[in-house]
Amino acid sequence: MTSALVVDTALVLLVLGLALWITAARAAYGAAVGFVAYGLLLTIVWVRLAAVDVAMTEAALGSGLTGLLLLGAAARLAPYEAAEYQRRPGLGLRVLVGVLCAALAAGLAAVVLLLPDPAPSQALAVAAHLPATGLGNPVTGVLMAYRAVDTLLESVVLVPALIGVWSLSTEMAWGGRPGFLTPWRSGSALPLLARVLPPFGILVGIHLVWAGADDPGGKFQGAAVLAAMWILVMVAGLREPPRVSDRLMRFLLVIGPLCFIGIGAAGIRLAGAFLAYPEAYAKPLILAIEVGLTISVTAVLGLLLAGPPAPEPQYQRQSRRRS
Amino acid sequence: MTAFLLGAAAFILGTVALGLVRILRGPGNADRMLAAQLLGTGGVAALLLLGVATGVGAVSEVGLLLALLAAFGSVAFVTGAGRSSDASAADSAADTQGATRSEPE
Amino acid sequence: MSGTTLFGLCAAALVGLGLYGLICQPGALRKILAFNLIGSGVFLLFGVIAQRGGGVLALAGTGRDGDPVPQALVITGLVVAFAATAIAVTLLVRLAETSARGTLEGDEPPPPAPSGERRP
């Protein structure tokens, strides 16, 4: 397997080179472009680490959505950048920080080299208990059964995150439409893409959720793809983002966590513990939670990228500029 | 055959890595985006080669995701470029003409 | 040296690089990028541990996957990291719109906003 080691070495060198560029680049925009490429390389690294589920999440979130977020922010912040660069700490301080960070990295590297062998693992325990859930994908099994509280809290914490983003709007803008995604102004390439790509994307997203029970995939990966398609449609100006006061949209935002909590609470009666599933119905219940969570996570991810509500006149001005 | 496929993956990764010099040199942000885009396609190719060579299942689905979202970086680039008073777009346009326009700051 | 160990060393280097960027880069967006670098390094460490933990599966002859527990943790972590990044970026853009600067430090009166953005 020496040729595999060659590939791994090439990957590691590329990842480190890009990380160096992200850290050292002078302009934030160039660093953000580097981060898009970096996310893509990490996807390949995750495949090399035999973690296809994680690779899918990284592909959808890490390089797709995060790239959109960071590039948009870098473009908005570019006018203020030159002043920042003057505030860099002095050379001596930078060298000191560099030495300390290198020491930390060396410590972590030592930990990696001294990891116990054979490695402690819960893989066998997961494999032993997986049949009880009716699932075939051990990662989904861990997310939905063994560490269900973790997943529940995560799906809940996304909602306060969105509230945090919304609360950054001005008072006049409250109740309006999110304003980060500037509708596209001219040309037909982007609207064409936004018409052709989403059917495929929605198909792939739903497939990921559905197949996630038994094969790599799952709600987070599927939701990230669905959210990406929604954002594409909004960026192309084909659909406006929903108003933040929209009742139906707010309901969709919380339906997943509500579903999760409801089924979890029912587990106290039916299976004797919070978030426990009665064995006969484990798989249908888990699928129900997955579908609810997919809807909510899609809505949250899309609206996180769409940003806080903007004043209405500004939005209309941008729409007019488009035509 | 496995060794050949892995070698091809390493070769493609290496070439697109050379293309990353464009990220370093720029000069415009559009050129950096081009390099990221080339890395995207090359990364998908390397991923497929790796997946088939090592027999990891579902790799083509990861490639599908990457291909599906490959355009997003450039979409962010063009929408963002129109936003900040066309600073980065003008920067790249100046490069296209071979003119040396000074930085706005 | 195996590929897994190599990725582990890479993860350690990423954490170090990210920490350096977090401390030494003055721009807040750069700090967010650096923080994401640290995060990806930590996630990769989890991935390395998951891959090593998958060894028992290979010994038992039931596949070549990694330990699913750390992998599931990383998936939740990635989603939460994205949400945190989105909040941080939104805060930063708001800061820049209202005070015309992209850093968290400095108390001098802000220069007039270049984009004519209306203050609340």
Next chain:
Amino acid sequence: MSLALDLFTIVAVTLGAIFFLAGTVGLLRFPDTLTRLHALTKADNLGLGLVVLGLLPQTTAPFGWIGLIAVWLLALLSGATVGQLLAEAVRPPEWDQTRTPAASPDVPPNAPEASSHD
């Protein structure tokens, strides 16, 4: 038969890798953004296409070839769109003036639709 398929794979993947090399060289050596874009979009789509073509005989999964071809088709779609978008973003502003009917005498003013690309 298996030898012939293996040979096919080797030839196609090698050709694909050469296209990636050509695309990289073009990206590095071409003088301005629009020509670099040309190098990128031509080379990487053909490169990926040839790699996919070469991998088709090697897939063992029953419907693995559908996934591989879908990857290539999606890459073609996004590659074509990205080419358009980036080219539009880097187009020098003065090119616009020759495109608008009022500023250019060679375009008849009563045919504005021909000049807008919608």
